[in-house]
Amino acid sequence: MLTQPQNCTGWPEPRFWIEAQLWWTDVGQNVSSDSRHFHIGGCMPYNQTLSGKVTFDILAQLHNNQDHIFKEIYFLAPLPSNATGIVLDTSNHKIGTTGPIKFGCSQLTCMNVYRIEVDTSLISQDCTSALRLRAETALADGVQPNLDVGNGYVYAPELSFKVHISNGNPACPVRYSPDYVPEVPTIAAGFNDFPWSYTRLSVFKDALPTKPLSGNWTIRQLMSFDQRLFNRVSPPVAPVTRSFVTLNPKFHVVDPATGIAMPILGSIQLDVDDMIYRNLVIDTTKLPNGRSIFFFRSDAFVEPGTILPDTIPWLPGVNHTFSGGKPHPGGTSSAVLAFAFFVNNPIPSTSTS
Template identity: 65%
Template structure:
């Protein structure tokens, strides 16, 4: 992703997509979305998701059960389709569906449409009108990296973000402080009552290997709490190996069986969606994951000096020529 970079015209992005033990599903499209335009009061003017790049229809799936499959897809993204020039989120999203012949069973989690999304800040520069300045004199735009997980009821989607800090682009050393890690369900974040999908776990670990079956490696757990978080996290990189490391951040939201999601979107006045259609949710846990690599370069401790070589003995039976015998 062109993280924190200026983008102009058409850019090429290679997307590595992985399916982990998901034989029943196939990925049907990977695409990029333009940021939503807003006015000087911060009100979104148009909620229509506008694609600015897509693979088109695809059929990517694992040919065998209980396998992890991966493939790289090249997407041409036309940033000139974005209506405003300024810092804004570039959003990558993928749609999945059940493969032909697979019987849906929502009580077991089979049958949902799963949609992961990753949003990173970029600066759009295509000679378009500048984004309107917010009226508040102390306003500072938040353009964090955001990961989200949707299903068929996406107005209950789970999100997490590193709100106040940037992902390190250069090697780091010593104490690394991440400001304001945040996990939340969208309705809870916007103070909707009652909360329909409360966050039930926030989890951060380093260098996990969850798909190293059967010997899964959880990694170095940095945070594990049974609720939503909004806090800083300090990582001692001297305890990590130099070179490439992985930070893994997951948020879980529990949905009680029988929950019905309202179609109104209270924080977007006059905007309604009919995703749930009044159908009760069969219940379960939906998750979002944000994982990225970072590099550590701590000074290595000096090597201890090599012990001195023993001086040759001139005693009886040894002429110093190295013909001795050791037991």
């Protein structure tokens, strides 16, 4: 029986709501109100020890996205420590999948829940690693590729989160270095024409808050990735052009009288026109007690007329012909990492003498 995917009680181990989103906004449109979205998320056993088969109920959502479908949602085994982070052929890495699906949406918003059984015994080494959830998308039946409106490119939202794998297998090799601190960030990624145009972001140093917060909450080393640093492409194809953090937004509010999107941006904590690598302090006393949502978005604007390269500098012999050399129409690719946290501050006394 499927669970209510945002209620993380009742699982055999502690779980926490984490979600990745991939947004695409055509050039000239408003990112907050005019984007089309892919969401994948669920109650994840973040920082828990896993063995054998583990059940996940994944909530998939489409917003303003009538031309596309989800065609498969799956989990990937953690990458080895020396991997590039790019997996072109996922078939040998899948440890749990929906199999082929056709989840589309003819309305403004649609959602569906899929149960996926993940076999952690297929992971060859026992490690503290990032378990990876990814969705592949495609054009809906009858929709023709039209690169002028972004139809025909690849969109692949991805989420990874920290787990401890324990199946009695050999341990991961240890890197002996006095300045090396192993990091398994919680990370979201959004790929458009994978792997050329993408945005990535992470919460690096700190664990996600799994207990109620009070007072000031400091998040160390929020990071939005930029191809200038991580893809060694010069000039960058799609550099990070905005990093945005808010709490409790509601992007899909529609004025019932006009049908016009009226997004509520929430309590904005950070809004920078560049990539970031920094700490962030949030005053939880300004939030209501109970459940809140942390929302972190990284935007990468693709200039109209950009021609995506067909060769990859660090993968010799691998070629891509996404658009046949046709200039990209331009737009904004965004990755989102969202997770739930709880606040429990003392309630000021209202008694009078």
